[in-house]
Amino acid sequence: xxxxxxxxxxxxxxxxxxxxxxxxxxxxxxxxxxxxxxxxxxxxxxxxxxxxxxxxxxxxxxxxxxxxxxxxxxxxxxxxxxxxxxxxxxxxxxxxxxxxxxxxxxxxxxxxxxxxxxxxxxxxxxxxxxxxxxxxxxxxxxxxxxxxxxxxxxxxxxxxxxxxxxxxxxxxxxxxxxxxxxxxxxxxxxxxxxxxxxxxxxxxxxxxxxxxxxxxxxxxxxxxxxxxxxxxxxxxxxxxxxxxxxxxxxxxxxxxxxxxxxxxxxxxxxxxxxxxxxxxxxxxxxxxxxxxxxxxxxxxxxxxxxxxxxxxxxxxxxxxxxxxxxxxxxxxxxxxxxxxxxxxxxxxxxxxxxxxxxxxxxxxxxxxxxxxxxxxxxxxxxxxxx
Amino acid sequence: xxxxxxxxxxxxxxxxxxxxxxxxxxxxxxxxxxxxxxxxxxxxxxxxxxxxxxxxxxxxxxxxxxxxxxxxxxxxxxxxxxxxxxxxxxxxxxxxxxxxxxxxxxxxxxxxxxxxxxxxxxxxxxxxxxxxxxxxxxxxxxxxxxxxxxxxxx
Numbered sequence: 001x002x003x004x005x006x007x008x009x010x011x012x013x014x015x016x017x018x019x020x021x022x023x024x025x026x027x028x029x030x031x032x033x034x035x036x037x038x039x040x041x042x043x044x045x046x047x048x049x050x051x052x053x054x055x056x057x058x059x060x061x062x063x064x065x066x067x068x069x070x071x072x073x074x075x076x077x078x079x080x081x082x083x084x085x086x087x088x089x090x091x092x093x094x095x096x097x098x099x100x101x102x103x104x105x106x107x108x109x110x111x112x113x114x115x116x117x118x119x120x121x122x123x124x125x126x127x128x129x130x131x132x133x134x135x136x137x138x139x140x141x142x143x144x145x146x147x148x149x150x151x152x153x154x155x156x157x158x159x160x161x162x163x164x165x166x167x168x169x170x171x172x173x174x175x176x177x178x179x180x181x182x183x184x185x186x187x188x189x190x191x192x193x194x195x196x197x198x199x200x201x202x203x204x205x206x207x208x209x210x211x212x213x214x215x216x217x218x219x220x221x222x223x224x225x226x227x228x229x230x231x232x233x234x235x236x237x238x239x240x241x242x243x244x245x246x247x248x249x250x251x252x253x254x255x256x257x258x259x260x261x262x263x264x265x266x267x268x269x270x271x272x273x274x275x276x277x278x279x280x281x282x283x284x285x286x287x288x289x290x291x292x293x294x295x296x297x298x299x300x301x302x303x304x305x306x307x308x309x310x311x312x313x314x315x316x317x318x319x320x321x322x323x324x325x326x327x328x329x330x331x332x333x334x335x336x337x338x339x340x341x342x343x344x345x346x347x348x349x350x351x352x353x354x355x356x357x358x359x360x361x362x363x364x365x366x367x368x369x370x371x372x373x374x375x376x377x378x379x380x381x382x383x384x385x386x
Numbered sequence: 387x388x389x390x391x392x393x394x395x396x397x398x399x400x401x402x403x404x405x406x407x408x409x410x411x412x413x414x415x416x417x418x419x420x421x422x423x424x425x426x427x428x429x430x431x432x433x434x435x436x437x438x439x440x441x442x443x444x445x446x447x448x449x450x451x452x453x454x455x456x457x458x459x460x461x462x463x464x465x466x467x468x469x470x471x472x473x474x475x476x477x478x479x480x481x482x483x484x485x486x487x488x489x490x491x492x493x494x495x496x497x498x499x500x501x502x503x504x505x506x507x508x509x510x511x512x513x514x515x516x517x518x519x520x521x522x523x524x525x526x527x528x529x530x531x532x533x534x535x536x537x538x539x540x
Contacts (some may be wrong), residue, residue: 023412026445043451059407069448114410122405131399 006230009039028070053335088338089368165290173326211333504534
């Protein structure tokens, strides 16, 4: 019964800090309508819906039901998934599983968030253990700052190295009409922005964004009839690693990324990802992740990430462009963020990425990152897998 | 090894979640609410596909999944399709118990509107009862700008 599966259509909203013109359902509708139009399908063609966000950002915990004005899920099988920051990547993996199972032929997958509707840290804090972490150590910035500090201490990198990551992604975002922050910044501007939690400054961090993304999966029976260029799912991997933040003593590496990427490269029979992968959309919520996590992914040995950045290896036109879309540093509607990574990778495979297109992409990788340091990875390819 | 743990004091960590929200109504509901606040009028939106008038208005029809396209004013009078009586106070309720909630179909609307009934004994509420909106004196752009619905003729 197992089927090969591909993404055949994508849609996303124009992302902003506050989308006052629409409520949550209407925001979702915008992405879904665009995905259906991209695939030249109607809602009647869709035989199931997977949707995800983080409950506490909007204070709505039955989103599968509440969202049907937007999702088109009226009287269809509809499933909600929530896994924190990885939600958008998780719905993509789950969508793949459902279609690959042979039980769904054309499946709509949605990630969304109206981050403007609540206190992001107040909501994120609900991801952490209430008795231990929440009392002394929680929230989005502090945990990442701890990682950056540990890495800096161990490998001697500097805040200037990390600033180069923000500069790259903000420059890339200028090519993306959907991106939230579309102004270039300089290394000096990053280094002079307000300090949040040592060593992290404002421009080291992602923004919070209102936005939604939708993709349509199709099984091998129909994918090539829908589009001449399906983006086939080649492999997925994910790792969770959390009970308390402080369980892991060595936080200079993202251990879930190490584990997930090793599995992914093995499944793809890849030995040198830097040479063999054409583009990566990295869920990179802060600048330092653009150094630490690409090392953990095996693009280079530990400690050599800054060199890749300064040499322009990960810039547009470099050997392995990372985040042609501008990534999470430019746009972060949290429940949609992982799915945007997938949709942007699919656009690259399909050759539809316009001003942000990397030439001749045959293999692209999208990742997801969740608040308690877990990792999702999905590889898309232009060639139907055997 | 005995049950050394079973005698341990169970620690209960008391906490609370208090998160502010700023829910954007969107332009469709904003028009509905400002018209209610400023003009005391109730507007619905009509689906071009199933022709239903949706009140409160929706930007897209949940049944047909198409954009609604026609604003339609509906009556401030309607009929009680169903109701319940709240008997216990909780902080989320807009009135002190006991009071009745009703599912009201306004004349000219094809969907129900849930609201509070007033100026009536809860025991006297019946399905099929005709009711009329009573506007609040101090209106703020909220569905509670309708203070309650009262029986027609009362």
